[in-house]
Amino acid sequence: MLQIYNTLTRQKEYFRPLHEGHVGMYVCGPTVYGDAHLGHARPAITFDLLYRYFLHLGYKVRYVRNITDVGHLEHDADEGEDKIAKKARLEQLEPMEVVQYYTNRYHHDMEALNVLPPSIEPHASGHIIEQIAFVQRILDHGYAYISNGSVYMDVEKYAKDFPYGKLSGRNLEDIKTDTRELDGQDEKKHSYDFALWKKAAPEHIMHWPSPWSEGFPGWHMECSTMGTKYLGEEFDIHGGGMDLMFPHHEAEIAQSCAALGHDTVHYWMHNNMITIAGKKMGKSYNNFITLGQFFTGEHPLLTKPFSPMTIRFFILMAHYRSTVDFSSEALEAAEKGLARLQEAYNRLMRLTPSPESTVQIGNIREKCEEAMEDDLNSPIVISHLFESAKAINTVADGKGTISAADLKELQDVWKTFVFDILGLRLNDNSDTGSTTAEAYKGAVDLLLNIRLDAKRNKDWTTSDRIRNSLTELGFSIKDTKDGFEWSI
RNA sequence: GGUCGGUUGCCCGAGUGGUUAGGGACCGGUCUGCAAAACCGGGGACAGCGGUUCGAAUCUGCUACCGACCUCCA
Structure with a gap:
C-alpha cells in the first residue's frame, strides 16, 4: 500500500483516497515570465512520477497543474507591478504574448522530459471571476478587510479561529517577531497580512474590474480558487516545491479555511531543491x-x-x-x-x-x-x-x-x-514500428553482415570501411563475440 | 535571531538497529585483426565526542560545519 510523506504531519502516511478509485491532485506550476530551469524540472518530474504511479495502480486521476500568469508581485516596493507586466514593458510585448511565449516553451521542455501533461492546466488570468468570488467569501466570513481598494487577509483574526502556520511549523507569535518591515505596507493592518486583491497602480497593465477596485488577484489566490474549482472543496494531494511552503501554501490553507470553514487538502507533498x-x-x-x-x-x-x-x-x-x-x-x-x-x-x-x-x-x-x-x-x-x-x-x-x-x-x-x-524514454530497438523503420534497420543489418563476412575473410579494408562510414554517419558499432550491435 | 533539514567511500546517491544499496571514477580480468564498446570482478564510508544496546551509519545528547524558509522563488 502506497505511503507518502505528508508535510502536514511530518511523517509517512498510507495513502487513502477521498473517493475510492479516484485521486485528485493539484501541483503548483510555473510562473510564465521566463524559461524553465533545472529547478522547475524537479516538481514536474516528481509529481509526474506520482501521477504515473497512480495510473499504474489503476486510479482515475485528475491532475491539475496551474499556469501562473498574473498576480505575483515583483516585490512590494513596486506597489503592484506584477512580474508579467514588468517583463512585457521591457520587451514591448503584450502581457499575454509573453505568457503564451513562455507557456509554449515550458510545454516544449516538459514534453522533452517526457512529463505527461496534466488533466487540466488552468490559467490564473482565466479565473479572475472565480477568484473575486473567493475573496468575497473570505470577506463575508469576516477574515479580510478592505483598505484603499485592496483586500487583505486579516491574519490575526484568522489565527484566533484556525491554526495559522501549521504546515510550515510556525505560529503567529514567531511570525510577528520575524517578519521584516517592508516598504509600502501602510495600508495593511499588520505586516504579516497578505493581499487577496490588489488595486492596480495606474501604470499597471494587467488589471480587471472588481467590487473593490480595478486591480488583480493576490499572490496566493489562484491556487485556492482553481484547486477547489476543479477538485472540490476537499481533495487528496497538493504538491509543490519546499520553498512554497511558506508563505504560499500556508496562505492557501488560510484562504481556503477562511472561505470554506474547513481544510481542503489531505496530503501536502513537497519536493526538495536542486542545489x-x-x-x-x-x-x-x-x-x-x-x-x-x-x-x-x-x-x-x-x-x-x-x-x-x-x-x-x-x-x-x-x-x-x-x-x-x-x-x-x-x-x-x-x-x-x-x-x-x-x-x-x-x-x-x-x-x-x-x-x-x-x-x-x-x-x-x-x-x-x-x-x-x-x-x-x-x-x-x-x-x-x-x-x-x-x-x-x-x-x-x-x-x-x-x-x-x-x-x-x-x-x-x-x-x-x-x-x-519512471517515464524513461529509451531507444526501443526491439520495436517493430513502421515499414520504413523495418527497411532501414534491415539495411543497416545487411551492411554489418557484409562486414562480418569481410572480417571472416580477413578483408580488413572492407570491414573498416563499412564501420568507419557508418560511424561517420552517426552510428555506433560494437563488435560482440558472435556478431555486432549497433545504435544511432 | 526564529523555524526546519542535512553532514555517508574519489564523486553522485540510497539505507532497515545486526546481513552487498546502486551509479560514475579507479584498479584487475574477459572478449578482440585493429579500434571502440561491452561484460565480469575488486577495494574502500558512514562529521566529531559521549550515551542507550549483546550490537548503531541507523535511537539519544552535545559540538562543529552546511543549507532551506522567514521577501518573488519549483
Missing part, C-alpha cells in the same frame, strides 16, 4: 541553468549538452525529498548509467529463453513496487533495475540461461517500471 555548489538553484540567486541550456550545452558550467532523458534520470536517481546537487560530473555519471540501462534493455528484448534459468531474477517486481510504495523511492527502483541488468548481461554473454517464464517476467517488469512508471 548548485551547495546553494539552491533559483531565480533569486541568479545561479540557474535553463533546461534549454542543458539540452544545447551552452553554459559555462556545462562540459557538454545533456539529453532530456539524462536530466530526468539524474533527478530520479535521488529521492524527491533530498536536495540534489548539480554538477556536470554528476550529470555525466547519470548519462553513463542511463546508457548502461539502455544497453541492458536492448539485450533483454533480444534474449532467447532456455528450458531452465541459471540466473536469479528474484522477486524484482515486488521489490520495485515496495520501493515505489515507500514514498516514491525511485533511486531504489533504479538500483533494482541495475541489479537485474547484471543477470541480463550474464545471459547475453552466454554465461547463463533464463527460462521463458523468467524472461517474460523480466521484460514485463522492465517495460512497466522503466517506461510507464
Whole structure:
C-alpha cells in the first residue's frame, strides 16, 4: 500500500483516497515570465512520477497543474507591478504574448522530459471571476478587510479561529517577531497580512474590474480558487516545491479555511531543491541553468549538452525529498548509467529463453513496487533495475540461461517500471514500428553482415570501411563475440 | 535571531538497529585483426565526542560545519 510523506504531519502516511478509485491532485506550476530551469524540472518530474504511479495502480486521476500568469508581485516596493507586466514593458510585448511565449516553451521542455501533461492546466488570468468570488467569501466570513481598494487577509483574526502556520511549523507569535518591515505596507493592518486583491497602480497593465477596485488577484489566490474549482472543496494531494511552503501554501490553507470553514487538502507533498555548489538553484540567486541550456550545452558550467532523458534520470536517481546537487560530473555519471540501462534493455528484448534459468531474477517486481510504495523511492527502483541488468548481461554473454517464464517476467517488469512508471524514454530497438523503420534497420543489418563476412575473410579494408562510414554517419558499432550491435 | 533539514567511500546517491544499496571514477580480468564498446570482478564510508544496546551509519545528547524558509522563488 502506497505511503507518502505528508508535510502536514511530518511523517509517512498510507495513502487513502477521498473517493475510492479516484485521486485528485493539484501541483503548483510555473510562473510564465521566463524559461524553465533545472529547478522547475524537479516538481514536474516528481509529481509526474506520482501521477504515473497512480495510473499504474489503476486510479482515475485528475491532475491539475496551474499556469501562473498574473498576480505575483515583483516585490512590494513596486506597489503592484506584477512580474508579467514588468517583463512585457521591457520587451514591448503584450502581457499575454509573453505568457503564451513562455507557456509554449515550458510545454516544449516538459514534453522533452517526457512529463505527461496534466488533466487540466488552468490559467490564473482565466479565473479572475472565480477568484473575486473567493475573496468575497473570505470577506463575508469576516477574515479580510478592505483598505484603499485592496483586500487583505486579516491574519490575526484568522489565527484566533484556525491554526495559522501549521504546515510550515510556525505560529503567529514567531511570525510577528520575524517578519521584516517592508516598504509600502501602510495600508495593511499588520505586516504579516497578505493581499487577496490588489488595486492596480495606474501604470499597471494587467488589471480587471472588481467590487473593490480595478486591480488583480493576490499572490496566493489562484491556487485556492482553481484547486477547489476543479477538485472540490476537499481533495487528496497538493504538491509543490519546499520553498512554497511558506508563505504560499500556508496562505492557501488560510484562504481556503477562511472561505470554506474547513481544510481542503489531505496530503501536502513537497519536493526538495536542486542545489548548485551547495546553494539552491533559483531565480533569486541568479545561479540557474535553463533546461534549454542543458539540452544545447551552452553554459559555462556545462562540459557538454545533456539529453532530456539524462536530466530526468539524474533527478530520479535521488529521492524527491533530498536536495540534489548539480554538477556536470554528476550529470555525466547519470548519462553513463542511463546508457548502461539502455544497453541492458536492448539485450533483454533480444534474449532467447532456455528450458531452465541459471540466473536469479528474484522477486524484482515486488521489490520495485515496495520501493515505489515507500514514498516514491525511485533511486531504489533504479538500483533494482541495475541489479537485474547484471543477470541480463550474464545471459547475453552466454554465461547463463533464463527460462521463458523468467524472461517474460523480466521484460514485463522492465517495460512497466522503466517506461510507464519512471517515464524513461529509451531507444526501443526491439520495436517493430513502421515499414520504413523495418527497411532501414534491415539495411543497416545487411551492411554489418557484409562486414562480418569481410572480417571472416580477413578483408580488413572492407570491414573498416563499412564501420568507419557508418560511424561517420552517426552510428555506433560494437563488435560482440558472435556478431555486432549497433545504435544511432 | 526564529523555524526546519542535512553532514555517508574519489564523486553522485540510497539505507532497515545486526546481513552487498546502486551509479560514475579507479584498479584487475574477459572478449578482440585493429579500434571502440561491452561484460565480469575488486577495494574502500558512514562529521566529531559521549550515551542507550549483546550490537548503531541507523535511537539519544552535545559540538562543529552546511543549507532551506522567514521577501518573488519549483
